[in-house]
Amino acid sequence: MTDHTQSIPSPRPPTGARPAVVLLAVLVVVLLGASVLTVVLFVGAREEHGLEVQELDRTSVSLSEAEDRLAATDTANDEVGNRISRLETQNAELRKCAVPTKDMIIAARDEDDAALRPAFTRATDNC
Numbered sequence: 001m002t003d004h005t006q007s008i009p010s011p012r013p014p015t016g017a018r019p020a021v022v023l024l025a026v027l028v029v030v031l032l033g034a035s036v037l038t039v040v041l042f043v044g045a046r047e048e049h050g051l052e053v054q055e056l057d058r059t060s061v062s063l064s065e066a067e068d069r070l071a072a073t074d075t076a077n078d079e080v081g082n083r084i085s086r087l088e089t090q091n092a093e094l095r096k097c098a099v100p101t102k103d104m105i106i107a108a109r110d111e112d113d114a115a116l117r118p119a120f121t122r123a124t125d126n127c
Contacts, residue, residue: 097127 100122107115 097123100126 100119104116104119104123107113107119
């Protein structure tokens with residue numbers, strides 16, 4: 001009987017296989033690093049997004065409060081404008097009486113009977 005184990009040659013890797021394995025290992029490491037970087041950037045972006053959403057909510061609330069204050073100010077301005085109009089109307093009515101009365105007082109002080117009668121008539125008509 002012959003020994004068959006000695007006649008089988010041991011398999012040798014092809015000569016170009018070692019550089020290919022090294023290149024593949026480098027590519028795997030680079031891809032793994034890129035994946036980790038992508039995950040880190042994604043998580044960071046999500047956290048920033050959450051902070052930006054909170055800031056947007058705060059800004060929206062602040063804007064809503066400012067709009068409410070503006071509406072209240074507009075209402076107050078309208079009320080002041082209406083009051084000014086009423087006071088101007090009242091002032092005009094009071095002047096109708098005050099001016100002839102003043103003229104009447106001046107005419108009486110100066111003892112001007114010609115000016116006193118028309119001033120008295122206007123004062124009694126308007127007061």
